Amino acid sequence: MEKLNGEDRQATMDKIHDACENWGLVNHGISHELLDKVERMTKEHYKKCMEVRFKEMVAAKALEGVTTEFNNMDWESTFFLRHLPTSNISEIPDLSDEYWELMKDFSSKLEKLAEELLDLLCENLGSEKGGLQLLKDGQWIDVPPMRHSIVINLGDQIEVITNGKYRSVLHRAIAQTDGTRMSIASFYNPGDDAVIYPAKILMKEQTEKEHSYPKFVFHDYMKLYAGLKFQAKEPRFEAMKAAEANVIVGSVATA
Numbered sequence: 001m002e003k004l005n006g007e008d009r010q011a012t013m014d015k016i017h018d019a020c021e022n023w024g025l026v027n028h029g030i031s032h033e034l035l036d037k038v039e040r041m042t043k044e045h046y047k048k049c050m051e052v053r054f055k056e057m058v059a060a061k062a063l064e065g066v067t068t069e070f071n072n073m074d075w076e077s078t079f080f081l082r083h084l085p086t087s088n089i090s091e092i093p094d095l096s097d098e099y100w101e102l103m104k105d106f107s108s109k110l111e112k113l114a115e116e117l118l119d120l121l122c123e124n125l126g127s128e129k130g131g132l133q134l135l136k137d138g139q140w141i142d143v144p145p146m147r148h149s150i151v152i153n154l155g156d157q158i159e160v161i162t163n164g165k166y167r168s169v170l171h172r173a174i175a176q177t178d179g180t181r182m183s184i185a186s187f188y189n190p191g192d193d194a195v196i197y198p199a200k201i202l203m204k205e206q207t208e209k210e211h212s213y214p215k216f217v218f219h220d221y222m223k224l225y226a227g228l229k230f231q232a233k234e235p236r237f238e239a240m241k242a243a244e245a246n247v248i249v250g251s252v253a254t255a
Contacts, residue, residue: 016117017124030109032148038106041099042184049094050077083107085191107186114188117152125162126201156221156233157190160213163198168233192219195247214240215247 054077081103082088089100119130153169190196197215214237224236 013120013124016120028113028150030106030113030150034106034109035148035150037102038184039182041102043182045095045099046077046182050079053077081107083111110186111188113150118188121158121162121166125165125199155187155189156225156236157196157218159233160196160237161199163202163213165202170233190218192217192222194218196221213237215244216240217247 057077079092080088081092083104087104087107089095089103095103122130154166156168158166159168194217195215196218198213220243221236221240224239228236
């Protein structure tokens with residue numbers, strides 16, 4: 001990211017553009033020391049406060065005689081920290097003061113990174129500013145962990161707003177046979193009442209009837225997503241298109 005401010009800016013922008021169209025993004029400006037501390041303290045929090053509950057849950061499912069196939073299961077133990085628009089960090093039980101302050105700092109830096117990337121995406125698309133395994137060409141590609149890297153996946157909202165120019169990344173986590181797998185996933189989402197639809201600048205050659213992406217309220221989409229998270233995105237888009245007549249574009253529109 002530091003090369004964006006020098007003579008290598010255009011080459012760096014080209015790399016970001018290619019990554020958004022074809023793969024994903026790594027590299028950022030967050031210190032290795034901060035990332036190491038977040039990883040260490042998150043593991044400590046899990047060990048101290050969550051590991052026993054998770055093992056009890058797994059054992060309870062076994063006692064119930066669960067025979068469901070193990071593919072596509074939420075085989076995970078999670079907790080959710082919200083940074084914006086209002087933080088919920090004080091509501092999470094068992095967080096130490098040090099971990100609390102650490103995650104506030106980490107969230108702020110991720111927010112700044114997300115905003116910088118959105119500006120760069122807009123610039124690459126000619127639009128105005130402000131506003132693991134990956135499925136690639138029909139095959140699941142391993143994404144080996146890279147120390148101190150941040151893997152950035154573009155979401156469905158970016159795909160809709162860019163009218164398919166930048167595709168959201170379908171990804172999955174594979175259960176480990178040699179230990180636990182920890183992910184610190186962070187989401188930079190629009191407001192619940194934001195209306196998502198393709199940017200007009202990217203629809204110049206399409207009529208209203210021809211456009212392939214829906215117009216929807218973000219909160220409605222997330223309610224649908226919660227029940228279809230393991231399925232392809234296309235059925236979700238079609239369901240939103242079916243309900244599109246009820247969406248009114250107001251001041252919260254994203255494009």
